[in-house]
Amino acid sequence: xxxxxxxxxxxxxxxxxxxxxxCTVEGxxxxxxxWYRQAAGRGLQLLxxxxxxxxISSEVPQNLSASRPQDRQFILSSKKLLLSDSGFYLCAWxxxxxxxxxxxxxxxxxxx
Amino acid sequence: xxxxxxxxQSLHVQEGDSTNFTCSFPSSNFYALHxxxxxxxxxxxxxxxxxxxxxxxxxxxxxATLNTKEGYSYLYIKGSQPEDSATYLCASSYGGAxxxxxxxxxxxxxxxx
Numbered sequence: 001x002x003x004x005x006x007x008x009x010x011x012x013x014x015x016x017x018x019x020x021x022x023c024t025v026e027g028x029x030x031x032x033x034x035w036y037r038q039a040a041g042r043g044l045q046l047l048x049x050x051x052x053x054x055x056i057s058s059e060v061p062q063n064l065s066a067s068r069p070q071d072r073q074f075i076l077s078s079k080k081l082l083l084s085d086s087g088f089y090l091c092a093w094x095x096x097x098x099x100x101x102x103x104x105x106x107x108x109x110x111x112x
Numbered sequence: 113x114x115x116x117x118x119x120x121q122s123l124h125v126q127e128g129d130s131t132n133f134t135c136s137f138p139s140s141n142f143y144a145l146h147x148x149x150x151x152x153x154x155x156x157x158x159x160x161x162x163x164x165x166x167x168x169x170x171x172x173x174x175x176a177t178l179n180t181k182e183g184y185s186y187l188y189i190k191g192s193q194p195e196d197s198a199t200y201l202c203a204s205s206y207g208g209a210x211x212x213x214x215x216x217x218x219x220x221x222x223x224x225x
Binding site: 032036043046049057059090094099100101103104105 | 146154213
């Protein structure tokens with residue numbers, strides 16, 4: 001069966017520090033991968049999606065970047081965090097083309 | 113910019129009440145409508161995926177309908193229980209290999225025992 005792992009669960013980082021959140025999927029090949037963020041009082045916003053290794057699309061201009069160095073690994077990064085990067089980050093995967101998402105357990109990021 | 117809207121934002125009901133929420137979405141180039149249930153401290157969990165106009169899906173006491181021509185979907189919960197308390201998210205997709213979902217802001221349901 002397919003599983004998705006996301007870590008860490010919580011993170012408190014100072015402004016200006018770097019960020020790396022990791023997501024891995026098991027039990028499937030060539031998944032679509034997604035990073036979403038929920039900022040306080042807002043809905044889930046799509047940040048990045050990937051349909052294959054090294055194929056990353058960004059949905060909104062921001063202080064973050066994403067990479068997919070392996071088929072089932074998706075990494076969200078920042079070189080210098082801003083206060084506005086605080087939020088709840090969710091990784092998800094889906095089969096290509098159609099179907100629902102399976103979400104990771106999320107990371108609560110607080111930038112102080 | 114594609115906007116998916118959900119109403120109400122929040123809902124407080126008594127155990128045993130039936131309730132429903134609305135999701136409206138752009139109908140142009142629509143491909144699929146998804147409903148998720150998101151409990152506090154857990155991951156969103158898929159409830160339904162619907163694609164055809166007039167689709168109805170059911171899972172226990174929860175059901176959903178879809179109108180793709182006018183761009184809305186309803187989620188119904190019959191005889192709400194405290195364990196139904198969660199945020200209910202809807203999301204629409206517009207096809208293609210990317211399968212991007214555009215989420216609404218959710219409806220927070222609180223069921224009082």
